[in-house]
Amino acid sequence: MKVGLFIPCYVDQLRPEVGLAVVRLFERLGIAFEIPEAQTCCGQPFATAGEREQADRLGRRFDTIFSGYDVVVTPSGSCAAHVRRHGGDRSSDRIGGRGKGGTGQRTRELCEFLVETDALRGLAGRLPRRVGLHASCHALRDLRQGNPSESREPPRVEPVRALLGALEGIELVELARRDECCGFGGLFSIEQEAVSCRMGLDRIADHERAGAEIVTSSDVSCLLQLEGLARRRGSALVFRHVAELLADALAPDATAAEAADGSR
Amino acid sequence: MSNARDAILAQLAAKRPAFGRARRGLPSPSMPPDAEAVLRARIEAAGGTLQIVPRAGWIERIAWPVAEHPAAPGRGEGRSSPSVYSTLPELASRGPGADGEDWTDGAPLDLAVLRGAFAVVENGAVWQVPRAPEERRAALLAEHLVLVIEGDALVASLHQAYERIDLATLAFGWFLCGPSKTADIEQALVLGAHGPRSLSVVWLRDPPMPGKGATA
Amino acid sequence: MGHVSRARAFVADAERTRWHDQALWFVRAKRDAAADLVPDWEALRSEAAAIKREALERLPELWIEFEAQATRAGAVVHWARDAEEHNAIVARLLRERGVTRVVKSKSMLTEECGLNPHLERQGIEVVDTDLGERIVQLRSEPPSHIVMPAIHLRRGEVGETFARTMGAPEGLDDPDALTALARHDLRARFLAAEAGITGVNFAVAETGSLVVVSNEGNVDLGTALPKLHIACVGLEKIVPAKRDLPVLLRLLARSATGQAISAYTSHFRGASAGRELHVVIVDNGRSRLLAEPDFREALACIRCGACLNTCPVYRRSGGHSYGTVIPGPIGSVLEPARDLVAHAELPHACTLCGSCAEVCPVRIPLPQQLLAWRGVLAARGLHPRRRRLALRIAAEILSRPTALRLVGGLGRALARALPESLVEQLARPWTRERALPPLPAASFQTLWKRRQATARERGLPARSDAREGDGDAG
Numbered sequence: 001m002k003v004g005l006f007i008p009c010y011v012d013q014l015r016p017e018v019g020l021a022v023v024r025l026f027e028r029l030g031i032a033f034e035i036p037e038a039q040t041c042c043g044q045p046f047a048t049a050g051e052r053e054q055a056d057r058l059g060r061r062f063d064t065i066f067s068g069y070d071v072v073v074t075p076s077g078s079c080a081a082h083v084r085r086h087g088g089d090r091s092s093d094r095i096g097g098r099g100k101g102g103t104g105q106r107t108r109e110l111c112e113f114l115v116e117t118d119a120l121r122g123l124a125g126r127l128p129r130r131v132g133l134h135a136s137c138h139a140l141r142d143l144r145q146g147n148p149s150e151s152r153e154p155p156r157v158e159p160v161r162a163l164l165g166a167l168e169g170i171e172l173v174e175l176a177r178r179d180e181c182c183g184f185g186g187l188f189s190i191e192q193e194a195v196s197c198r199m200g201l202d203r204i205a206d207h208e209r210a211g212a213e214i215v216t217s218s219d220v221s222c223l224l225q226l227e228g229l230a231r232r233r234g235s236a237l238v239f240r241h242v243a244e245l246l247a248d249a250l251a252p253d254a255t256a257a258e259a260a261d262g263s264r
Numbered sequence: 265m266s267n268a269r270d271a272i273l274a275q276l277a278a279k280r281p282a283f284g285r286a287r288r289g290l291p292s293p294s295m296p297p298d299a300e301a302v303l304r305a306r307i308e309a310a311g312g313t314l315q316i317v318p319r320a321g322w323i324e325r326i327a328w329p330v331a332e333h334p335a336a337p338g339r340g341e342g343r344s345s346p347s348v349y350s351t352l353p354e355l356a357s358r359g360p361g362a363d364g365e366d367w368t369d370g371a372p373l374d375l376a377v378l379r380g381a382f383a384v385v386e387n388g389a390v391w392q393v394p395r396a397p398e399e400r401r402a403a404l405l406a407e408h409l410v411l412v413i414e415g416d417a418l419v420a421s422l423h424q425a426y427e428r429i430d431l432a433t434l435a436f437g438w439f440l441c442g443p444s445k446t447a448d449i450e451q452a453l454v455l456g457a458h459g460p461r462s463l464s465v466v467w468l469r470d471p472p473m474p475g476k477g478a479t480a
Numbered sequence: 481m482g483h484v485s486r487a488r489a490f491v492a493d494a495e496r497t498r499w500h501d502q503a504l505w506f507v508r509a510k511r512d513a514a515a516d517l518v519p520d521w522e523a524l525r526s527e528a529a530a531i532k533r534e535a536l537e538r539l540p541e542l543w544i545e546f547e548a549q550a551t552r553a554g555a556v557v558h559w560a561r562d563a564e565e566h567n568a569i570v571a572r573l574l575r576e577r578g579v580t581r582v583v584k585s586k587s588m589l590t591e592e593c594g595l596n597p598h599l600e601r602q603g604i605e606v607v608d609t610d611l612g613e614r615i616v617q618l619r620s621e622p623p624s625h626i627v628m629p630a631i632h633l634r635r636g637e638v639g640e641t642f643a644r645t646m647g648a649p650e651g652l653d654d655p656d657a658l659t660a661l662a663r664h665d666l667r668a669r670f671l672a673a674e675a676g677i678t679g680v681n682f683a684v685a686e687t688g689s690l691v692v693v694s695n696e697g698n699v700d701l702g703t704a705l706p707k708l709h710i711a712c713v714g715l716e717k718i719v720p721a722k723r724d725l726p727v728l729l730r731l732l733a734r735s736a737t738g739q740a741i742s743a744y745t746s747h748f749r750g751a752s753a754g755r756e757l758h759v760v761i762v763d764n765g766r767s768r769l770l771a772e773p774d775f776r777e778a779l780a781c782i783r784c785g786a787c788l789n790t791c792p793v794y795r796r797s798g799g800h801s802y803g804t805v806i807p808g809p810i811g812s813v814l815e816p817a818r819d820l821v822a823h824a825e826l827p828h829a830c831t832l833c834g835s836c837a838e839v840c841p842v843r844i845p846l847p848q849q850l851l852a853w854r855g856v857l858a859a860r861g862l863h864p865r866r867r868r869l870a871l872r873i874a875a876e877i878l879s880r881p882t883a884l885r886l887v888g889g890l891g892r893a894l895a896r897a898l899p900e901s902l903v904e905q906l907a908r909p910w911t912r913e914r915a916l917p918p919l920p921a922a923s924f925q926t927l928w929k930r931r932q933a934t935a936r937e938r939g940l941p942a943r944s945d946a947r948e949g950d951g952d953a954g
Binding site for chain 3: 421426454
């Protein structure tokens with residue numbers, strides 16, 4: 001199985017440690033991978049902005065770059081959902097190749113991939129921390145990773161919870177609203193800045209009330225939104241991508257506690 | 265200028281969509297084994313009450329929502345007696361409007377006692393068909409409403425309820441569930457918005473015969 | 481002034497925003513609890529979705545059937561192409577009968593048509609009888625929610641309104657007492673009314689019946705007392721047959737308020753002796769929407785308001801921020817169809833979180849529709865120029881890895897070198913309430929290449945293919 005890793009553009013530029021965490025994690029798990037150098041953006045921000053032409057163009061690039069891989073793995077629920085579900089152009093299957101065997105079908109969000117391939121089998125990780133899980137809307141409602149609180153469908157595996165829940169010592173805190181949006185929403189965070197911030201602050205308050213020490217998510221964009229709001233207010237919450245928590249918890253040479261506390 | 269009807273129908277015909285989303289059909293919910301408890305819970309959730317009593321002497325057995333007993337003898341004239349509109353032969357109407365006069369003049373009506381057709385277990389509603397226009401008005405203008413259902417009077421869900429209703433010949437009929445209510449001020453529930461402040465469902469049911477439970 | 485500025489103004493009142501959010505979340509939670517009690521909830525939604533779509537496929541036949549059945553039962557059926565025709569028909573019916581006092585129950589259609597001002601201009605008094613609608617009518621405001629019209633108001637504000645308009649004692653803010661006052665005031669109006677106007681939840685083609693639901697009993701008082709009942713119904717409200725009613729009614733109240741069923745579910749067919757029932761069937765843009773493949777499923781809407789209650793944006797921006805008759809997700813799909821330029825901000829008043837589609841009892845794909853409107857806005861050049869330019873530049877950069885690395889690297893280096901306050905200034909509005917993330921010195925791609933180079937120097941086998949490590953680390 002040839003695995004291509006897609007580290008989304010904003011992760012590449014703003015939170016490289018998340019990409020490195022995926023690398024550490026894959027190395028630890030013995031998963032061979034490649035990181036095509038030409039990769040940039042899947043087109044999602046343009047699609048959600050309504051600019052289909054630009055989304056299509058970037059979508060086609062993405063498709064070409066990752067055409068040679070059996071699986072494309074990305075530490076981003078929303079990018080994976082875009083490539084898988086929306087495509088840039090709803091009238092065709094060109095983008096992300098939603099058709100049979102297309103890139104869209106072969107793209108996996110990181111946690112989804114780890115659970116599907118049972119990659120952590122036999123490995124014991126440790127993370128003695130109270131962790132708040134921020135559900136990525138796109139991972140949850142587009143990729144159907146778990147059951148949205150609105151839905152009464154038969155239970156589905158929630159990969160993030162399954163992976164973290166298996167770590168020794170971890171306590172996943174109980175939120176009052178377990179899957180409300182953080183308010184990021186791409187350009188929404190700028191154009192509807194006031195509402196966006198109110199939404200994010202409400203999420204932070206929920207995690208704080210629940211006693212979380214670390215807030216984690218499968219989407220860096222949600223974390224950037226929440227972390228920005230929390231830091232401005234001097235909140236003690238720490239924000240980490242799931243890949244970082246897993247890589248640290250499974251690292252053979254570091255105790256998870258140190259790793260989770262490590263300042264960037 | 266073509267007329268509106270033909271113009272609209274032509275427009276609709278010209279733009280007919282095709283969604284191709286077929287109905288699958290739903291299995292009608294079956295009667296829960298604890299039908300009585302479920303019905304009671306649903307009625308109470310809607311702010312109403314359920315009283316189950318044997319038929320004989322039921323008027324004396326149930327709790328009435330008015331201070332004075334609506335059938336207390338010889339007190340029909342005084343205002344201390346409740347005014348009553350009743351369609352049940354065993355309980356007489358009394359007070360202003362008792363002689364078939366309308367309640368719409370604003371005379372206070374304390375109590376309406378009406379026959380209901382059956383109750384829906386899954387939501388606590390009672391299907392009621394007024395026999396006369398004043399019956400419907402009484403159901404709305406009374407301070408308190410009592411709906412009397414009898415015997416084998418439960419259906420599991422709205423699906424079975426509509427099987428019992430002949431809509432094609434029905435000029436008016438309604439499901440009534442709990443008293444009139446509103447939560448329009450700060451989501452605070454207030455019973456008695458425009459209609460009755462209380463609704464009591466009285467199920468006249470004689471002790472079950474051996475080997476037969478309530479069925480739809 | 482658009483949604484953005486009105487929403488900002490609403491959010492500025494943090495206490496009201498918190499309360500509004502929690503009041504609506506409470507309704508959402510009741511909806512969840514109600515859904516829990518229905519074993520086949522998702523199958524029920526699918527069935528309702530299929531019923532409403534079938535109805536949309538068969539609109540002309542169904543309305544012809546309805547008309548024949550309703551007429552046979554003694555109702556009079558009228559057709560209105562637009563709001564103007566609708567208002568004229570209603571006004572004529574009232575005028576011909578010398579009616580000057582009308583009670584009206586909740587009808588989003590008559591709101592959409594602007595019926596009240598039209599009748600008032602002709603000297604006809606129209607009293608909205610739903611308590612929430614009465615409150616906003618007394619305040620000369622539009623409803624802020626399609627099911628809970630006064631959800632934006634606190635009890636004290638209702639008290640002030642009643643003190644000003646109904647002579648209520650100053651400072652009265654108890655919901656029970658306020659409701660009792662309104663009940664007393666409206667009871668007299670019900671008794672004096674000469675006509676009742678209602679909306680319609682479902683028109684049944686098979687039998688010519690109308691189904692109207694309410695909790696307060698106002699629909700029924702308004703139709704049981706006056707001799708004239710005018711029912712105004714949009715083209716999308718038809719269902720084929722009786723057997724469709726249980727499916728839709730089992731979903732409607734549960735989705736709307738978490739009730740298993742509303743207090744009153746009334747079935748009207750024809751007119752009884754000495755009484756009149758008039759049904760006004762209204763198009764007003766619906767047949768046009770039916771021709772839009774990307775948006776026509778919105779005509780399946782049964783107006784439960786669940787998408788409003790669950791929408792994290794609606795809950796924090798208030799119904800009035802939308803500036804439309806129907807606010808929230810469904811409004812943001814329907815209203816741009818009427819006037820895209822006026823409502824160009826609405827498809828963007830959404831994070832695409834998808835919650836609305838999950839609660840919708842008839843499975844309207846609201847997020848996809850909002851996304852589709854964004855595409856239409858872009859195609860018609862209706863996005864702000866600065867936004868279009870910024871995205872075009874961004875797309876150019878992101879199409880070239882070297883450009884991304886160059887621009888990104890320069891940007892980060894600059895941001896790290898400049899004083900923090902200046903950077904925050906430049907990064908507004910992101911930074912108005914958010915701290916900037918600590919910017920890394922190097923991008924992932926750079927760090928990844930370094931890591932591979934180090935591994936090679938140490939003579940360790942690179943885990944991954946060397947092909948990606950060829951470029952020099954920046």
